[in-house]
Amino acid sequence: MNEQRTAPNEVSRIACIGAGVIGGGWVAHFLARGYRVTAWDPAADAESRLERLVDAAWPALRELGLSDEAARENLTVAPTLEQAVANAQFVQESAPEQLEVKRDLLARIDAATPAGVVISSSTSGYEMTDMQRDCADPSRLVVGHPFNPPYLIPLVEVVGGTSTAAWATRWAAEFFEITGKSVITMDREVPGFVANRLQEALWREALHMVDNGEATVEQIDTAITEGPGLRWPLFGPCMTFHLAGGEGGMAHMLDQFGPSLKSPWTRLDAPELTGELRDAMVRGCEEEAAGRSITELVGDRDRAIISVLRAVGEARKGTE
Amino acid sequence: MNEQRTAPNEVSRIACIGAGVIGGGWVAHFLARGYRVTAWDPAADAESRLERLVDAAWPALRELGLSDEAARENLTVAPTLEQAVANAQFVQESAPEQLEVKRDLLARIDAATPAGVVISSSTSGYEMTDMQRDCADPSRLVVGHPFNPPYLIPLVEVVGGTSTAAWATRWAAEFFEITGKSVITMDREVPGFVANRLQEALWREALHMVDNGEATVEQIDTAITEGPGLRWPLFGPCMTFHLAGGEGGMAHMLDQFGPSLKSPWTRLDAPELTGELRDAMVRGCEEEAAGRSITELVGDRDRAIISVLRAVGEARKGTE
Structure with missing residues (x-):
């Protein structure tokens, strides 16, 4: 020292x-x-x-x-x-x-x-x-x-x-x-670290959509601000999908929607959904949930979305 | 009819x-x-x-x-x-x-x-x-x-x-x-529509990071909930970057950070940043801004982030 x-x-x-x-x-x-x-x-x-x-x-x-x-x-x-x-x-x-x-x-x-x-x-x-x-x-x-x-x-x-x-x-x-x-x-160097890698994937898909005339700039922003952007301040992408699996959580979500990883829903290819990756996702969500049931998490999410909707509504009103 | x-x-x-x-x-x-x-x-x-x-x-x-x-x-x-x-x-x-x-x-x-x-x-x-x-x-x-x-x-x-x-x-x-x-x-069919394409790009990058041991499930969620997820309820990814360009807005942002589209910050390749694409992004942001200056937009964003931080803080407190 x-x-x-x-x-x-x-x-x-x-x-x-x-x-x-x-x-x-x-x-x-x-x-x-x-x-x-x-x-x-x-x-x-x-x-x-x-x-x-x-x-x-x-x-x-x-x-x-x-x-x-x-x-x-x-x-x-x-x-x-x-x-x-x-x-x-x-x-x-x-x-x-x-x-x-x-x-x-x-x-x-x-x-x-x-x-x-x-x-x-x-x-x-x-x-x-x-x-x-x-x-x-x-x-x-x-x-x-x-x-x-x-x-x-x-x-x-x-x-x-x-x-x-x-x-x-x-x-x-x-x-x-x-x-x-x-x-x-982080215990190792990865270009763009964690958050910019996630944000950059979304951003590049957005640029492709504008480039191809598939969506306008305003539609892309609306798709986020009126959609998943309202869920992400409380629960990140993993916990969000943990809840999307219904009472079966992330395990059910991956087992049911795993095939959509092969769908051409973005220009980014997905990794193979091996048993190890599946288990890592499930375990990670269970750790984050820290004992809360899906029903409790849904309640938490809903309260947060209502508060965020109101907060953003007030912020927008202030600018009119 | x-x-x-x-x-x-x-x-x-x-x-x-x-x-x-x-x-x-x-x-x-x-x-x-x-x-x-x-x-x-x-x-x-x-x-x-x-x-x-x-x-x-x-x-x-x-x-x-x-x-x-x-x-x-x-x-x-x-x-x-x-x-x-x-x-x-x-x-x-x-x-x-x-x-x-x-x-x-x-x-x-x-x-x-x-x-x-x-x-x-x-x-x-x-x-x-x-x-x-x-x-x-x-x-x-x-x-x-x-x-x-x-x-x-x-x-x-x-x-x-x-x-x-x-x-x-x-x-x-x-x-x-x-x-x-x-x-x-939408005036044409695109697999995954708009919001799922954006969300799926982020999600697949997240799966790759867990698969490679580059980040944990919890780090990925934290990267969003404590980071860009707090900005997205008010301004989507395009307007967010319009503000990141400082007083020059999206035009400055693309001209300065354009090279990072070549960086390996995600597994998703970016489209070529042609003059047309650049202009479409700039025009789209100006339309969304609807006459508000960058300074005014920054004020709007800051008020919204504060409200969202408080809303999520209250929602978390309620669950403890």
């Missing part, structure tokens, strides 16, 4: 590198949770851009509840990257999504950041193994991939590269959870 | 064929909207199953608000299919998802249903062209594909087969909207 290392719950100073939509969103998130944030971006108007981004986010954050120490004045914009990270106890990098840019920047961040401090990248899909290559101490670099807007969407995907130390991945996951995030820690 | 045809807003008697999860859900929906429903299912316990299904749905429907004429007593279970449809002004078929079963049943329904009455199938993915083959009057048969549970999820996808008359598709779309549904009318 490194003597200089700050425990995740003792962090008070964070550096945010990059002042785009994602970087600014991280700044707003950390300010709202009471951290002191030092930011840097090479753009000349970085300070005013960050101010606009935090301005836009703050009403939502105030509405959700700020932590006692939260203050917009806790943001400092540093004149250089080196000054931004000099006293940081955690660094979040949110540079443009170009491998060379990320690689160079992370090496500079690593050179200027105190030893033992974890450096996290917001990359949407690059593997840390490729990005950490030029760092003097690659062991403390992790991916910490947020979803837009980072100040409202809880998900952060954490995964290390081949040179990342196990402690750094654990530290980052623990730290993000302390700041209020929901963390998925 | 057929003299016998009832206008969509004058329908009062509906027949529901099939008493499974979807058929029962339709029964509950139509009862809640004040219709008299005659149901039939070959199972010996059809009546008690329907009662249980309506029992389970009714609290949610009462909570959402029943129409003045709504009454559970308006449900009759008929002893034969022929008696169920004899006086119907609209028929919804929700039989098991097997092509031969659907084909035979729809021919029987068609033979027994009064002339001019529209017959709709809940099929999740079969094309009406294949299902209507044995009907004496295939012109009045349409697909009316709901989402589970049909009494809460607004989406219905309407599409006819090659022998379906244009009036029948229009009539069905108008009728479903009168009953409170959000309707997508």
